[in-house]
Amino acid sequence: MPWTTVQVEKLDNFFIKDDTAGDRILTYKDALHEALDQSLARDPRVFIMGEGVDDVAGVFGTTKGLKEKYGENRVFDTPIAENSLTGIAAGAAMAGLRPVLIHARMDFILLSLDQLVNHASKWSYMFAGQVKVPMVVRTISARGWGSGAQHSQCIQGMLMNVPGLKIVAPATPYDAKGLMISAIIDNNPVLFVEHRWLHKTTGPVPENLYSIPIGKGVIRRKGNDITIVAISYMLVEALKAADKLKEAGISAEVVDLRSLKPFDEEIIIESVSKTGRLLIADTGSKTGSVASEIAAFAAEKAFYHLKKPVVRVCCPDTPTPTSDVLEKAYYPSDEDIFREAAKLVRD
Amino acid sequence: MERDKLIEMYRTMKLIRRIEQRINDEYKYDEIKTPIHLSIGQEAVAAGVCVHLRKDDYIFSTHRNHAQYIAKGGNIRKMIAELYLRTTGCARGRGGSMHLVDTDVGILGSTAIVGGNIPLGTGTALASKLLNNDRVTVVFFGDGAADEGTFHESLNFAAVRKLPVVYVCENNFYAINSHQKARQAGEGIYQWGRGYGMPGYRIDGNDVLEVSEYARQAIERCRKGEGPTLLECITYRWKGHIGTVDDVGDGYRPKEEYDYWLSKCPIKRFAEFLRIKEILTDELEKAIDEEIDTTVEDAFSFAKSSPKPSTVELTEFVYVD
Numbered sequence: 001m002p003w004t005t006v007q008v009e010k011l012d013n014f015f016i017k018d019d020t021a022g023d024r025i026l027t028y029k030d031a032l033h034e035a036l037d038q039s040l041a042r043d044p045r046v047f048i049m050g051e052g053v054d055d056v057a058g059v060f061g062t063t064k065g066l067k068e069k070y071g072e073n074r075v076f077d078t079p080i081a082e083n084s085l086t087g088i089a090a091g092a093a094m095a096g097l098r099p100v101l102i103h104a105r106m107d108f109i110l111l112s113l114d115q116l117v118n119h120a121s122k123w124s125y126m127f128a129g130q131v132k133v134p135m136v137v138r139t140i141s142a143r144g145w146g147s148g149a150q151h152s153q154c155i156q157g158m159l160m161n162v163p164g165l166k167i168v169a170p171a172t173p174y175d176a177k178g179l180m181i182s183a184i185i186d187n188n189p190v191l192f193v194e195h196r197w198l199h200k201t202t203g204p205v206p207e208n209l210y211s212i213p214i215g216k217g218v219i220r221r222k223g224n225d226i227t228i229v230a231i232s233y234m235l236v237e238a239l240k241a242a243d244k245l246k247e248a249g250i251s252a253e254v255v256d257l258r259s260l261k262p263f264d265e266e267i268i269i270e271s272v273s274k275t276g277r278l279l280i281a282d283t284g285s286k287t288g289s290v291a292s293e294i295a296a297f298a299a300e301k302a303f304y305h306l307k308k309p310v311v312r313v314c315c316p317d318t319p320t321p322t323s324d325v326l327e328k329a330y331y332p333s334d335e336d337i338f339r340e341a342a343k344l345v346r347d
Numbered sequence: 348m349e350r351d352k353l354i355e356m357y358r359t360m361k362l363i364r365r366i367e368q369r370i371n372d373e374y375k376y377d378e379i380k381t382p383i384h385l386s387i388g389q390e391a392v393a394a395g396v397c398v399h400l401r402k403d404d405y406i407f408s409t410h411r412n413h414a415q416y417i418a419k420g421g422n423i424r425k426m427i428a429e430l431y432l433r434t435t436g437c438a439r440g441r442g443g444s445m446h447l448v449d450t451d452v453g454i455l456g457s458t459a460i461v462g463g464n465i466p467l468g469t470g471t472a473l474a475s476k477l478l479n480n481d482r483v484t485v486v487f488f489g490d491g492a493a494d495e496g497t498f499h500e501s502l503n504f505a506a507v508r509k510l511p512v513v514y515v516c517e518n519n520f521y522a523i524n525s526h527q528k529a530r531q532a533g534e535g536i537y538q539w540g541r542g543y544g545m546p547g548y549r550i551d552g553n554d555v556l557e558v559s560e561y562a563r564q565a566i567e568r569c570r571k572g573e574g575p576t577l578l579e580c581i582t583y584r585w586k587g588h589i590g591t592v593d594d595v596g597d598g599y600r601p602k603e604e605y606d607y608w609l610s611k612c613p614i615k616r617f618a619e620f621l622r623i624k625e626i627l628t629d630e631l632e633k634a635i636d637e638e639i640d641t642t643v644e645d646a647f648s649f650a651k652s653s654p655k656p657s658t659v660e661l662t663e664f665v666y667v668d
Binding site: 047073078079081084085086087088089091092093095096097114115118119124125126128129130131132163164188 | 405407437438439441442446448450455456458460463465466467468469470471472473474475476477478482496497500501503504507663664665666667668
């Protein structure tokens with residue numbers, strides 16, 4: 001059994017309520033599977049490729065059985081060639097198809113930066129919109145069970161600096177499905193950031209095909225004392241922290257950004273104008289992170305609403321250690337968010 | 348080969364040569380404010396390959412893309428306007444010489460990253476295969492691109508999936524000033540094609556008839572679903588890597604080497620062949636030259652009289668709807 005599965009199976013189920021989403025409960029990974037399945041069924045231009053997408057594991061179950069259902073021209077395995085695969089997807093997109101390329105570890109994205117950054121993301125701009133590159137790059141961050149420095153990175157912050165690339169990082173099953181569908185129908189390259197620890201998260205997911213607008217955040221929990229902006233898996237930690245803060249008499253508003261680029265500026269300004277305090281929780285290293293960008297944005301656009309300095313809860317600026325002891329120290333948790341948030345409100 | 352195709356190849360080669368010479372002449376006036384890369388001396392490759400392509404076939408090119416753009420039927424007015432970075436240019440002045448595009452004739456863009464176009468062309472070929480149409484993709488690149496991982500990754504992918512793509516390496520021996528021998532220990536780029544399970548041929552890139560014959564077979568293989576081919580076309584660029592510089596002597600390329608290749612001028616050689624075959628007459632040559640002169644003159648005056656972009660365009664097209 002793959003090591004990540006071992007680690008994820010140990011996790012508690014985390015249920016995230018989505019008020020608009022109905023009654024049927026699915027896991028995040030099943031929601032993704034359904035989004036891919038329905039997109040393949042709806043649009044013959046959609047196809048899925050990547051290392052191991054048609055094997056028995058089916059990328060943690062998210063592509064399982066799709067090859068059998070749609071044939072090997074629509075769902076197929078590839079050589080180990082991340083950079084060229086990204087360019088091949090881009091070329092196929094230019095020729096009218098809608099590829100979904102899967103890099104099973106976000107670390108592997110680094111091998112494909114030339115095609116992602118130099119080609120796919122700037123092609124439309126460079127040619128004045130005449131050539132479109134409607135592709136999705138699914139990428140999965142892992143964590144835990146000694147993944148170490150090269151199998152656990154969350155480099156979405158680095159990629160926010162790429163003009164022309166859209167980046168989404170859904171945290172709930174409802175968003176995973178809706179944003180995957182949005183990413184597939186978008187006419188631009190979209191980086192779809194998953195986190196392995198979210199795959200087991202459960203929540204309501206409608207059966208129908210629906211899309212969630214890219215660039216729109218959502219308030220997961222209303223509050224008045226502090227705004228916690230969380231992305232990807234850190235939403236889970238932020239919601240746990242918000243429970244603890246409530247017990248301590250602090251009312252936290254939790255904003256799930258969902259889209260990292262472009263991100264929802266309004267929702268942050270509005271929340272901070274109410275709470276006056278901002279904590280940002282990111283899954284990546286601190287320097288140059290998504291949290292850094294949100295902090296800079298708050299300084300530019302919400303400075304006069306802030307009563308206190310902005311706080312970022314991120315991983316430290318070190319590679320991920322493999323030792324379970326060091327790993328535990330490396331990853332910020334709900335405790336860290338709770339502590340920093342309480343300090344911000346009380347001090 | 349039919350007479351009209353022979354004349355078409357001759358016309359294409361001459362048009363490429365005339366346009367490149369004119370760019371070379373105009374560059375000193377500093378109105379073409381972008382790096383240019385000329386392929387004078389290499390005209391036979393683009394002409395010999397593209398003569399077999401349909402309008403809806405795809406090509407992908409590089410920073411040295413003028414010849415291929417012209418040979419594939421790109422709009423000459425829009426090309427020159429792009430060099431002058433005008434709004435009437437094929438990319439509204441956003442791409443310049445290194446990034447020519449003409450979607451009407453299957454030119455989906457050109458890259459300035461060595462080897463960067465090879466996956467893209469492999470991707471359009473994948474699309475042709477998945478869509479079950481018979482469009483062929485040709486990817487043009489230099490010998491330097493065979494140093495890159497994308498070359499190897501893409502050839503492997505295309506061979507595994509039997510994609511309708513022809514990889515055309517214009518081997519002019521030099522990556523900027525570095526000779527192929529300093530960069531590659533192998534016996535020939537074409538052999539990599541064989542290593543990846545596709546036909547690979549080394550051919551005389553200054554003989555347009557040879558290029559054309561191998562390209563025809565490769566393109567036919569693609570249309571029949573038999574998969575990719577690698578053609579290594581040995582040729583030579585007369586000008587330096589970039590701009591209008593000459594890099595002969597003074598520690599750069601040896602004068603003897605340069606003179607040898609000048610004597611192998613692909614256009615002169617083909618013209619002689621056509622004259623022997625009595626296809627090219629003084630009359631026809633004059634007619635072709637006059638027609639080309641008109642095209643070139645028209646394109647340059649169109650470009651020079653076209654407006655430059657307005658700064659409001661700066662942030663347009665980062666994303667497309």
